[in-house]
Amino acid sequence: MRLLQALFFPPEQPGGVSSMIPYLQERFNSPRWEMELFSLPKRIRNKGSEEIRFDTFDWTQYGESPIVQKYIQTFRDYLWWIKLRIHKPYDLIHAHHPIAGLAMKKAFPATPLIQTIHSSYERELILNGKIEENGLEHRFLTSLYGELEHAADCMLTVSESFRTYMSPYVKSPEKIGIVPNGFDEKRFKPIPHENEVPQLVTVCRLVPAKGIDVLFEACCELKKRGHDYVLHIIGDGPIRSELEELAQQLGIYNETIFYGYTLHPEEFVPFFDIFVLPSRAEAFGSVFAEAALSSLALVGTDVGGISEQIEDGVNGLLVPKDNAVALADALEKVIQDPLYRYELARSASEKAKTEYSLRRSVHMLKKLYLKFEPAN
Template identity: 30%
Template sequence: MIIVHYLNHTLQANGHVAVAVDLACAQAALGHQVYLVSGRGDFDDVLVRNGVTKIDVPDARGLFPLRMLTMARSLLPVMRRIRPDIVNAHMVTAAIAARLVAWTSGYKLVTTVHNSFDRQAPLMRVGDRVIAVSKSVYDEMRGFGVAASKLRIVHNGTIGGARRPAVPVQRTTLSRPAIATVCGLHPRKGVDHLIDAFAIVHRQCPAAHLYIVGDGPFRTAYEQRAADSGAGASIHFTGHVGDPREVLAEVDIFALASLREPFGLVVSEAREMGCALVTTDVDGLPEAVGGADHGILVPPADPAAMAAALLSLINDPALLARYRAASSADTEGLTVAVMAKSTLDVYDEIIS
């Protein structure tokens, strides 16, 4: 099968990019002819090393309609040359551009919805099949009027992907008990609520430390909130880390306070590393966690509930050990291999 993955870019610290790169590499390893077409990126060496042909197209800038047309014009000669069976588009502008060009090459278009909360997400309906990364995303797309006959669920997988070694090549030394979150520093991730929750935890357990892994436009504001919380000396901002598992491998509890989260790639990374899980009960997070048997789910925007869950684990070593063991159990569905097979099944369905 000739497969094209099409994205606006392949820059690090973007979940949809991580999924597309791992997916392309896994499909190439299965013997398919795989291309990744995008603007600027950070994974070219990984793709080439794993048998994926990377094709650069110019970055598209400007308003949505202009950006879409620019991308379609750049994509047209590439598709005429490759003549793929499947184009898998991972973002809205890429999906629309790929639909505009499809008539010239006759390929089938699959769109993968990574962020159903984006206001343009309903436009992903242009695919011949629409992959939702969780049941939550599936339900949201159905609410937008996308036909059930088009929609398929394929959970994101990160375990065993080509982007990273099988285990972290190094581990970060942390002060314990160690709580960590890994996320972009912007309001959707609820970092302010997590800082407030940790301030409660710290008053009862001064030895605890919180590690905030990631970067983003609100970092300065969150650093100030941490400083004002009374627990600032125990809250550490690491910035972006290329392989978060280097931190997670030494963490006792992984916490995610997101207000919206279609699936949560980092949850599978935390599970791979055997962290106890405390996350908000929103969107696809219960699916990524594996339900209440595998982690503690709390209401969003509720620092008191988050703090109570964290303290229940810190204060009870046996409970912490039980949740750490539960976290790393039943993770087969979070592997790149399973994601690749399930995605290929979708491709086969529309080709046949």
């Protein structure tokens, strides 16, 4: 069976999709399966010129928005790149971005399409202050869910919470399947260690949606309470300079280390003790599963896919979003009690190995793919 995994970003880019898709190939390496990856290189810009039309709505009513215009041009570029690069047929296409799925269906209308929605671009833009809720861009981006439902032969997402989020924008939400991101356990090697000072770590893109400002306020509170710690920030983004300035204003700069973007954080995350990320929204939250497989204690916000991964007090701690005091209280619990921290980490690791293993995701996908296997 000839399979094409259609990504948007190249597979080496950080993010939830890259946590699973590039590792699928070796698991599908058998005479029965032939899998290839496809993505749009960053250098491809403003190449496409084809007229874009959707079947379920008229995108031009939102066309005065520069963000919408950029999105449509990226669609054209992706379609141009498909026609330039793909010269053989596939039995099935599995797309992991709306542009990838819609462009593939336009180029190959007779080929079955599975579409996975991994996250919400519109929600990220709202939380990061780039667009307004119910504005032109928001309405355009949410209209795409209905277009994807119309185009795809099968719709998937990564968590129950995100299926609920999409429900108002599609006709048959009950038909959307759930396949969580899967993680190759061989990449994660817990390392026995004893840090005299508790080491906190977060891995994320530095944007407002990730709530790092709330984390800094919580760390300031911890310092006021007399707790020693070191906070490691792995990742980069547009608000890094603002966060560095905030750390200085709050008096926690000396306790905070900014690493910038790191390609393989799993190589040194196991040396830390506590993973914390107070996101304001997450469709799944791959970094929590990765931290669990590295045997770190988890502290996160009670939102989206995070609350599906963490059972509060059992395999991690959950706090309300935008609540620095509650976050400080949770961090204080795991800082003060190493044994409790260990028990949370052990439970988190066991759940991640059971529910978020690459083996389980591959098994689910193979069963689904076989439904589209062409008859001999």
